[in-house]
Amino acid sequence: MSRLGIQFCWELAFGVLAALAFVPRAPVGTLFYRIMGSAALVLLLSGLGLALDAGRDWTEPGCLAAIAACAAFPLYSGPMRGATWGIALAIGVAGSALATTFELHHWMQDAGAVQIGLASLSALATGAVAGSVGLAMVLGHWYLTVPNLGIEHLQRLNRVTIASMCSSLVLVSLLCALHASELDAKATPLFGPWGLFHLGTRMAVGLVLPLVFAWMAASSMRYRNTRSATGILYASTVLVLIGTAAALSLQDSYGLPL
Structure with a gap:
């Protein structure tokens, strides 16, 4: 389970940092x-700690990528903006993405580059949804403390969540299609009753319902009702985290980031 913990931390860190790239000029202050x-940073360090505790060497590619993402923290989390902030954030995003990809390689050591690439995209999409x-x-x-904050910042981020969810749906479906025979040969076939129950829970709770909630939030934002939108996003966050947990459980059973 420690391997799943490492992956969870690093893919979620990727999601947070990638989403942060879509609010580069929002006047929300340094605190945000x-x-x-x-x-x-906490997620990156937690994943790194789990990796070292599992006997990994800090010079392994995944650990080095996570360390690089941590090293950029003072720049992407401080008051600095502009090109320096963008470069630091890019290092953080790339580092967490590479760390996740290298960690997946431990799960799929016999897989080809295309298979690992697709699996990595699926894991990163899951992280992007949650983040x-x-x-x-x-x-x-933040709209409670900065009443004049433009609604376009939240609208843009809501569109990012929708794109992430749609991407995740497509990638999970592709993985299921490409590995159908392998997944059905497991002790509990994925396309059997129990397998479909867990996969359906992951898809419905973690992706489909949050997509509906994102549409509801977008409707609220059209009327500049940020309080309703925030409440909807709060509920969506809970659902997405449940879906992420279900995805990790499926990976533990089937060896793929579904």
Whole structure:
């Protein structure tokens, strides 16, 4: 389970940092970026700690990528903006993405480059869903303290959550289609009653319902009702985290980031 913990931490850190890239000029003050950057840092360090505790060497590619993402923290979480902030954030995003990809390689050591690439995209999409929805929910709370904050920042982030969810749906479906025979040969076939129950829970609770909630939040935002939108995003965050947990459980059973 420690391997799943490592992957969860790093893919969620990727999601938070990637979502942060879509609010580069929002006048929310340094505190917002400090909080979200710190959340990503805690996840990166937690994954690194789990990796070292599992006997990994810090010079392994995944650990080095996570360390690089951590090293950029002072720049992407502080008051600095512009090109320097963008470069630091890009290092954080790339580092967490590479760390997740290298960690997946431990799960799929016999897989080819295309298979690992597709699996990595699926894992990163799962992280992007959780990270973007969570960050959107936090940003929604900022409208309580910055009443004149433009609604376009939250609308943009909500569109990012929708794109992430749609991407995740497509990638999970592709993985299921490409590995259908392998998944059905497991002790509990994925396309049997119990397998479909767990896969359906992951898809419905973690992706489909949050998509509906994102549409509801978008409707609220059209009327500049940020309080309702934030409440909807809060509920969506809970659903997405349940879906992420279900995805990790499926990976533990079937060896793929579904």
